[in-house]
Amino acid sequence: MAQRDPCMEAMTLVAWTFDALLGVGLSWLAWRALACPDLFKAIVLFIAFGLLMALAWVRLEAPDVALAEAAIGAGLTGALLMAALARLRDTGGVPNALGKRNRAFTMRRTATPTTDERRDDRLPEPSPPGSPATRGRPGVKAFRWLALSLLLALASGLGYTVLSLPDQAQGLQSAVAGHMDRSGVLNPVTAVLLNFRGYDTLLEMAVLLLALLGTWSLGSLPPARAESAPVPVLDTLVRGLVPVLVLVAAYLLWAGAHAPGGAFQAGAVLGAAGVLLLLTGWRLPRRLARRPLRIVLAAGVVAFVGVAVVALPGGRQLLEYPPPQAGILILLIEAVATVSIGITLAALFLGAAPADELDQ
Amino acid sequence: MSIEFLYALVGVGLVCLGLHALIAYAHLLRKILAINVMGSGVFLVLVALARRGGDVPPDPVPHAMVITGIVVAVSATALALSLMRKVNAATGRAELPDQDRD
Numbered sequence: 001m002a003q004r005d006p007c008m009e010a011m012t013l014v015a016w017t018f019d020a021l022l023g024v025g026l027s028w029l030a031w032r033a034l035a036c037p038d039l040f041k042a043i044v045l046f047i048a049f050g051l052l053m054a055l056a057w058v059r060l061e062a063p064d065v066a067l068a069e070a071a072i073g074a075g076l077t078g079a080l081l082m083a084a085l086a087r088l089r090d091t092g093g094v095p096n097a098l099g100k101r102n103r104a105f106t107m108r109r110t111a112t113p114t115t116d117e118r119r120d121d122r123l124p125e126p127s128p129p130g131s132p133a134t135r136g137r138p139g140v141k142a143f144r145w146l147a148l149s150l151l152l153a154l155a156s157g158l159g160y161t162v163l164s165l166p167d168q169a170q171g172l173q174s175a176v177a178g179h180m181d182r183s184g185v186l187n188p189v190t191a192v193l194l195n196f197r198g199y200d201t202l203l204e205m206a207v208l209l210l211a212l213l214g215t216w217s218l219g220s221l222p223p224a225r226a227e228s229a230p231v232p233v234l235d236t237l238v239r240g241l242v243p244v245l246v247l248v249a250a251y252l253l254w255a256g257a258h259a260p261g262g263a264f265q266a267g268a269v270l271g272a273a274g275v276l277l278l279l280t281g282w283r284l285p286r287r288l289a290r291r292p293l294r295i296v297l298a299a300g301v302v303a304f305v306g307v308a309v310v311a312l313p314g315g316r317q318l319l320e321y322p323p324p325q326a327g328i329l330i331l332l333i334e335a336v337a338t339v340s341i342g343i344t345l346a347a348l349f350l351g352a353a354p355a356d357e358l359d360q
Numbered sequence: 361m362s363i364e365f366l367y368a369l370v371g372v373g374l375v376c377l378g379l380h381a382l383i384a385y386a387h388l389l390r391k392i393l394a395i396n397v398m399g400s401g402v403f404l405v406l407v408a409l410a411r412r413g414g415d416v417p418p419d420p421v422p423h424a425m426v427i428t429g430i431v432v433a434v435s436a437t438a439l440a441l442s443l444m445r446k447v448n449a450a451t452g453r454a455e456l457p458d459q460d461r462d
Binding site: 015016019020023026027030031033034035039042043046049050053056057059060061062064065068069072073076077080081083084085087088144147148151152154155158159162163165166167168169170171172173174176188189191192193196197200201204207208210211212214215218219262264341345348351 | 362363364365366367368369370372373374375376377378379380381383384385387389390392393394396397400403404405407408409410411412413414416417418419420421422423424425426427428430431432433434435436437438439441442443444445446448454
């Protein structure tokens with residue numbers, strides 16, 4: 001009988017404890033983020049939740065997903081939420097961080113009951129849809145108990161389904177591994193993203209562009225209130241950090257072929273650089289903010305479709321790269337996509353077309 | 361029960377937490393947070409179950425799908441936040457108007 005290695009056992013115990021703590025931490029952070037009365041704290045807790053999720057991805061041997069989650073899921077989503085909260089506060093309904101309301105905007109609106117102003121940012125009263133606040137206590141309580149019990153039933157049903165799945169399951173690893181020599185890259189996730197399931201990625205980039213178009217079509221923002229004096233820490237940080245971020249993005253793009261990385265992670269880092277620049281008050285020069293910007297934004301999708309179509313003559317299917325050139329084609333798509341994704345994410349943070357903002 | 365199922369159960373818990381918050385809170389920003397948490401829960405289930413192969417590396421196809429999902433989630437969040445901004449500009453409150461009160 002083989003001697004059980006006490007060191008290995010200790011490692012397994014440590015790993016299990018870590019995973020259990022991580023799971024508890026994730027659930028607790030999610031609950032606190034959703035239940036916190038203060039919206040600002042809720043968003044900060046959500047960003048922390050995103051970073052713990054990145055840790056969970058690393059534990060699950062998914063480093064590509066960890067990079068994407070940390071950059072996009074925690075970082076950029078958090079930035080978007082913060083910007084949205086700041087704009088909510090600017091339009092007067094919600095007290096800002098100093099407790100002051102923006103009087104100019106409050107005057108313009110029709111009268112709002114003061115109780116609602118407090119409710120926007122404070123107590124998360126569970127308000128069941130369609131039930132006015134004047135209904136008696138028992139009705140609301142009964143509905144809440146019903147909702148909770150239904151959710152518990154759903155949770156147990158889903159949990160049972162998950163637990164009844166086989167312990168060992170042969171996924172598509174062998175199928176992917178069998179075709180890696182024809183994919184043009186060494187990283188299986190990049191091969192799946194850009195080659196085997198390239199159609200999904202093409203549509204995903206179109207979705208990102210579509211979200212930007214939707215945001216732009218919703219009209220321009222109200223003029224930003226007069227900004228305070230430039231913050232030295234932010235300026236120095238941005239001056240030092242933006243070139244480093246561009247370098248890191250270029251590295252992630254290049255490394256995506258053989259190591260964790262890729263176009264989306266690199267594009268997210270570029271997007272973060274763009275967000276930092278926007279925070280300092282920098283805006284695109286007017287002559288670049290119209291056609292050149294739109295060309296760069298669309299370039300990702302256009303390049304992908306172009307490469308997909310150029311593989312057609314020669315009797316191939318759409319998106320079926322010729323194996324000798326597959327690596328170069330993937331790198332070309334990823335390079336254009338990185339720039340396009342980065343600028344799209346920064347533009348989503350800005351929230352309105354730069355030209356519209358300039359016109360005000 | 362191996363480690364993958366622990367994370368998958370945490371994912372199920374996150375989906376239900378997010379669903380509860382989506383139903384319970386009226387503020388649109390909270391609803392958007394809830395949907396993001398639900399999305400993270402679904403991704404956890406997908407990636408956790410992809411690691412059931414034993415000694416072989418995990419299945420890369422769910423990883424690619426989750427990366428796609430993260431990008432789509434941020435796009436949807438950005439659009440939803442713009443819509444919330446318009447609702448707030450139109451009605452003065454970051455909540456959808458309650459039908460019974462009109």
